[in-house]
Structures are given as C-alpha cells and as structure tokens.
Amino acid sequence: MFDLTGKRALVTGSTQGIGEAIAACLAAQHAQVYVHGATSMEKCEAAARRMVGDTHVCLQDLSVVECADRLYRQTGDVDILVLNASVQYRSAWNEITPEEFSRQINVNLRASLLLIQRYAPAMLHKGWGRIVTIGSVQQVRPHKDMAVYAASKCAQMSLVRNLSRQYAPHGVTVNNLSPGVIDTPRNDAALGDPVYSKQVIAGIPMGYAGTAEDCAWPVLLLCSEEGRYITGADLPVDGGMGLQ
Numbered sequence: 001m002f003d004l005t006g007k008r009a010l011v012t013g014s015t016q017g018i019g020e021a022i023a024a025c026l027a028a029q030h031a032q033v034y035v036h037g038a039t040s041m042e043k044c045e046a047a048a049r050r051m052v053g054d055t056h057v058c059l060q061d062l063s064v065v066e067c068a069d070r071l072y073r074q075t076g077d078v079d080i081l082v083l084n085a086s087v088q089y090r091s092a093w094n095e096i097t098p099e100e101f102s103r104q105i106n107v108n109l110r111a112s113l114l115l116i117q118r119y120a121p122a123m124l125h126k127g128w129g130r131i132v133t134i135g136s137v138q139q140v141r142p143h144k145d146m147a148v149y150a151a152s153k154c155a156q157m158s159l160v161r162n163l164s165r166q167y168a169p170h171g172v173t174v175n176n177l178s179p180g181v182i183d184t185p186r187n188d189a190a191l192g193d194p195v196y197s198k199q200v201i202a203g204i205p206m207g208y209a210g211t212a213e214d215c216a217w218p219v220l221l222l223c224s225e226e227g228r229y230i231t232g233a234d235l236p237v238d239g240g241m242g243l244q
C-alpha cells in the first residue's frame with residue numbers, strides 16, 4: 001500500500017516543517033524526492049540527510065517570475081508536485097505594505113500557477129500525476145493580522161478546484177490540504193509564548209497543536225495510487241479548528 005516506487009516528486013519548501021515531513025514520507029515510500037528550499041543548498045542538503053531514501057536537492061526563491069523554469073532545469077519532469085512553500089507576514093489590515101502583499105501573493109499563489117504550468121503538461125501527457133497544494137485553516141478562519149496570507153490560500157484553493165476539473169479526464173489529480181496550527185519552526189515564537197499559545201490552543205477542538213507528520217500521511221494518500229479517485233478536495237488537518 002502507498003508504494004511510490006518509480007515516481008519522482010518535488011516538494012517545495014521541504015528544508016523544515018511540514019514540507020520536510022512530506023518529503024521524508026514520500027521518500028520512505030520509495031519515491032525519488034527533490035528537497036527544495038530558498039535559502040541555501042546546505043540547508044536543503046541537511047534536510048535531505050535526515051531522510052531515508054532517494055533524495056536530491058534544489059534551490060530556488062519562488063518569489064521571482066522565472067522560478068518555474070529555473071526549478072525545472074534542476075529537476076526535470078516529476079510525477080508528484082507538492083506546493084508547500086509559503087511566506088506569511090503578520091500586519092494589521094491597514095498596515096499591510098505593497099511589498100508584503102506582492103511577496104505573499106507571488107510565493108503563495110503566482111508560483112503555484114507557474115509551477116503547475118511548468119510541471120503539469122508531462123503528467124497530462126503521461127496520464128498520471130498528483131498535485132497537492134498546502135493551504136491553511138485560514139481559508140475558513142482568517143486571522144485578523146494575516147488578511148493577504150489568508151486571501152492567497154483561498155485563491156490557491158480556487159485554482160485547485162478549477163484545474164482538478166480540467167485534469168480529471170487525464171489521470172492527474174489536484175487537491176489541497178489545509179493545516180490548522182502545526183508545531184513547526186514558523187510557529188516557534190507564537191507557540192513559545194505561554195499566554196498566546198493558550199489562547200490559540202483553546203480554539204482547537206482537539207486541544208493540541210498538530211505535528212508536521214499529521215500533515216504528511218494525508219498528503220501521502222493524495223499522492224498514491226490508492227488516492228486516485230480524490231480530486232478537487234480541500235482536506236482539513238486541523239483538529240477541528242475550521243469547524244464553525
């Protein structure tokens with residue numbers, strides 16, 4: 001079950017956190033996995049060394065318009081594309097700068113479209129492919145200081161629904177996974193603050209933050225042959241946080 005032998009995968013933003021757990025999980029199931037980051041090749045290599053399996057590394061800032069072609073030159077075609085990298089700024093609605101707006105939209109939304117445009121044609125030609133975007137519980141429960149981040153994830157979900165319908169006849173599924181509060185380096189400061197952390201945890205029906213691995217296993221299902229009949233879905237992995 002969930003055997004990915006012979007499949008090639010790219011997981012964006014897999015130097016740490018949720019992306020690293022997803023990449024490790026796919027590699028453990030025998031996919032050849034490209035570990036990707038924006039900061040340094042050393043960080044990508046360090047993450048790859050923590051994984052068991054056939055891993056490779058690639059480096060590309062996804063905020064630039066040439067990102068898809070540059071990344072493709074490093075990886076070639078893949079069967080599985082996990083769009084996990086994102087940037088997130090905390091600013092009150094009336095303090096969001098044009099730079100913060102552009103960077104969040106470019107990395108979280110534009111890069112998703114550009115990468116799909118670059119990588120999907122080979123999947124469609126082959127008649128098999130898996131695309132998974134990582135969204136957020138903020139699609140349904142937006143944080144007041146992350147209006148643009150939340151909007152970027154909603155827009156990405158719209159892209160998923162649109163493309164999943166078009167790709168369905170060709171064996172290529174497109175799904176989104178929406179994490180709630182997950183204990184990753186991104187949340188070190190927030191979850192390390194006992195007062196704020198208590199407030200956040202109080203809003204999670206299950207009463208605790210998830211782990212990166214809680215997200216990785218459902219992504220594996222979506223990427224596997226066993227998940228072939230799931231497309232256009234938005235799968236919450238949030239301990240019930242998105243329930244109204």
Ligand SMILES: NC(=O)c1ccc[n+]([C@@H]2O[C@H](COP(=O)([O-])OP(=O)(O)OC[C@H]3O[C@@H](n4cnc5c(N)ncnc54)[C@H](OP(=O)(O)O)[C@@H]3O)[C@@H](O)[C@H]2O)c1
Binds near residue numbers: 084178
């Ligand atoms: N953690 C949560 O509670 C939570 C909740 C809801 C949704 N999510 C979503 O889950 C995904 C992973 O979150 P996380 O907490 O694991 O993130 P994280 O720990 O902050 O890791 C972010 C990853 O994205 C890469 N990245 C950042 N900026 C980039 C850029 N401009 N171009 C290319 N790559 C870039 C980073 O690479 P470098 O290491 O090289 O900088 C890193 O590998 C994100 O899409 C996030 O929005 C997370």
